[in-house]
Amino acid sequence: MSSPFISISSEYAVAREAFNSARGESATSQPLTGLRLAVKDLFHMAGLPTAAGNPDWLATHPLPKKTNSTVDTLLDAGAQFVGKTITDELAYSLHGQNKHYPTLLNPAAPAHIPGGSSSGSAVAVTENLADIGLGTDTGGSIRVPASYQGLWGLRTTHGAISCDNMVPLAPAFDTVGWMTRDLSTLEAVAQVCLNQEHQRPGATEVKLGVAEGLFKQVAHKHLCRDWLDQLPKHTTLSQVTLSALPSSALDLEALATANTFRILQGAEIWQQHGNWIDAHHPDIANDIMLRLNWCKTITSSDIQSAKAQQQVIINHLDSLFAEIDILVIPTTPGVAPRCDADDDTLAKDRNTLLGFTALAGLAGLPQLHLPLFTLHNAPCGLSLVGKKGSDLALISMAKKLANT
Numbered sequence: 022m023s024s025p026f027i028s029i030s031s032e033y034a035v036a037r038e039a040f041n042s043a044r045g046e047s048a049t050s051q052p053l054t055g056l057r058l059a060v061k062d063l064f065h066m067a068g069l070p071t072a073a074g075n076p077d078w079l080a081t082h083p084l085p086k087k088t089n090s091t092v093d094t095l096l097d098a099g100a101q102f103v104g105k106t107i108t109d110e111l112a113y114s115l116h117g118q119n120k121h122y123p124t125l126l127n128p129a130a131p132a133h134i135p136g137g138s139s140s141g142s143a144v145a146v147t148e149n150l151a152d153i154g155l156g157t158d159t160g161g162s163i164r165v166p167a168s169y170q171g172l173w174g175l176r177t178t179h180g181a182i183s184c185d186n187m188v189p190l191a192p193a194f195d196t197v198g199w200m201t202r203d204l205s206t207l208e209a210v211a212q213v214c215l216n217q218e219h220q221r222p223g224a225t226e227v228k229l230g231v232a233e234g235l236f237k238q239v240a241h242k243h244l245c246r247d248w249l250d251q252l253p254k255h256t257t258l259s260q261v262t263l264s265a266l267p268s269s270a271l272d273l274e275a276l277a278t279a280n281t282f283r284i285l286q287g288a289e290i291w292q293q294h295g296n297w298i299d300a301h302h303p304d305i306a307n308d309i310m311l312r313l314n315w316c317k318t319i320t321s322s323d324i325q326s327a328k329a330q331q332q333v334i335i336n337h338l339d340s341l342f343a344e345i346d347i348l349v350i351p352t353t354p355g356v357a358p359r360c361d362a363d364d365d366t367l368a369k370d371r372n373t374l375l376g377f378t379a380l381a382g383l384a385g386l387p388q389l390h391l392p393l394f395t396l397h398n399a400p401c402g403l404s405l406v407g408k409k410g411s412d413l414a415l416i417s418m419a420k421k422l423a424n425t
Contacts, residue, residue: 033069041101056209059146060102073188090183090185106154107125107144113290115160115374117135136170142166144170154200171395171402173392174198175388194286211413221407229264240356240396249349278380291319348406355396387410391422
């Protein structure tokens with residue numbers, strides 16, 4: 022199985038060791054002591070190269086002199102850095118395929134793709150080469166590989182964690198997140214990384230709004246339905262109420278979530294990287310380059326219309342959250358596509374997938390993936406979506422649900 026860690030040259034290993042040596046030994050009393058940290062190759066680390074998944078990016082950007090604050094926080098809390106991990110090029114994909122590196126296999130379902138763009142960090146955790154897979158999530162890059170590989174994965178509230186000293190994709194949507202094999206580790210990282218003063222207090226009585234219409238659309242709908250039907254029978258959830266939302270309450274096609282997100286994200290991507298692409302003509306995979314070329318064509322009118330629709334979506338979600346505390350939705354339409362899927366199949370999958378992941382993205386909401394199910398020997402699950410600043414409350418609820 023190919024390594025999820027980047028291998029730019031033998032000098033990288035030397036630089037990595039120098040970085041660890043410079044940090045020194047962590048005190049044994051720190052909350053993350055003994056946990057191994059894999060870092061997506063978008064986060065800058067002083068003295069280590071950042072390639073952003075593309076050799077031409079690496080060749081045209083200087084060696085970072087500063088380290089991302091989240092990486093610093095995790096290391097200060099005792100985590101042990103084990104390596105930087107492969108990412109899809111510029112993080113502009115959800116599939117976990119990068120032509121510049123050996124093909125990453127999905128350890129949880131080898132016949133299926135690993136999911137991206139935090140693909141390497143996810144694989145490192147799934148293979149037990151790391152305990153914490155640090156990544157980013159713009160359009161689903163934590164949630165998707167977590168779902169496809171059976172990991173717990175948290176996309177944090179937009180702006181709750183700084184995106185300093187890292188390669189951006191679309192800053193209005195970029196978030197820091199992480200994946201773990203167990204919920205206790207995910208919670209430990211959250212306690213270290215999230216400012217609790219900016220977190221909403223958890224409610225004593227919680228109302229879960231179940232997006233019935235979305236669950237009817239996914240391949241694992243029967244697994245989801247059976248699990249949801251069992252929840253009211255558990256006495257440990259006596260203060261948790263389930264409310265079935267009608268299909269009309271969350272109609273992704275009517276809300277145009279995928280297209281709205283695609284336009285707004287695309288416009289920001291070109292703003293961030295367009296000049297570099299035009300100046301250096303980097304070698305980028307055909308499917309990603311096609312999307313980048315499309316980004317260049319997005320007009321001011323397109324952006325204005327998309328922003329108006331984004332506000333419609335935000336207002337709609339606000340109205341839902343006035344009646345519920347947590348929204349329960351499928352994370353993905355099913356298990357990961359197969360490795361032998363053709364380009365058209367992958368493109369269609371991406372478009373469908375984006376409709377689901379765009380909800381939290383457009384509204385800046387936290388979303389936690391619960392790896393509950395297996396379908397056709399491949400992982401899948403569902404998600405809890407909360408109000409802004411309810412990241413820790415989502416984890417608290419997940420702990421109750423995971424024990425049922």
